[in-house]
Amino acid sequence: MTLARTSLAGARSGEVTAIHAPGRRLTRQRALIWEALVENEGGHLSAADVTLAVRANAPDLHHATIYRTLDRLVQDGLLRRTDLGAGRSYYELAAEHRHHHVVCASCGAVAHLHEEIVETMFARVEAASGYTLTGTELTFQGRCPACEAPS
Amino acid sequence: MTLARTSLAGARSGEVTAIHAPGRRLTRQRALIWEALVENEGGHLSAADVTLAVRANAPDLHHATIYRTLDRLVQDGLLRRTDLGAGRSYYELAAEHRHHHVVCASCGAVAHLHEEIVETMFARVEAASGYTLTGTELTFQGRCPACEAPS
DNA sequence: TTTCGTGCAAACCTTTTGCAGAGTG
């Protein structure tokens, strides 16, 4: 699970608007954290990854602020929190298509799965369990092609 | 996520044999921890749950021992470690049918899902991702019938 | 007797919280 290097050059205006949710104040910190996520399109960043990315531009940005801000961005519907089973949360832009993940047990590589692949199964799960599924996100464990190949 | 009360009366001989894996020493602690899991058939116990269950018979059994022993039981193929998304691991007997889980986001109730329900999807996931699935265990999030019902 | 397992304490990692002060709207 690597950290994509980001320039954190400056948010485009559309992004600034996006994170300026009602009741929220647009702070330098919130902008920087949002940027780190945006610069990392398609990837997954943990709180620690965000801390690293942001630290270059704001050495004093405290981790407590990062956790609080990530929470708020999730609440505001701008981020999705994902559990990849690594004992920590990962965050990705909510604007991306909803999807599921396959994690390589060997190297940690993460691949995305389109919703349609699992969609037809949800009704069966609901019928069998009696539960109403709410925003279920699946994480599959496996070995990626590279790790599977004879070395 | 409640703890099933256990008597911890004594392991049956078959169980003692089971946990006496090659290269392992059969200690009082290992037996007690195994018992707690056996007594709790069908349920899921966290390390904390095991600690509680075992403490009645062995107040000095240290939590470090519990973590180490649970790890070894998993390595020995006697237990399965399950991630129900609660920020901690749960353990169940590996002898049980392999299954998946639905967790109620409201009350935490856990239901089991038979393997067949999701089986047909695995091939599609493998085809789409190129990964080879290895022991994937799925956890669905939803609301159980009780929580869904108007109160 | 050799080796592995245990108890203890301390550390580790991720995340959360109380508080006073700074910054935003």
Added chain:
DNA sequence: CACTCTGCAAAAGGTTTGCACGAAA
């Protein structure tokens, strides 16, 4: 000016580790 957000410090919760002693084979 009101209220949110930040930085700091401290703590919480789950899990891991180093070490010396104790117990199993």
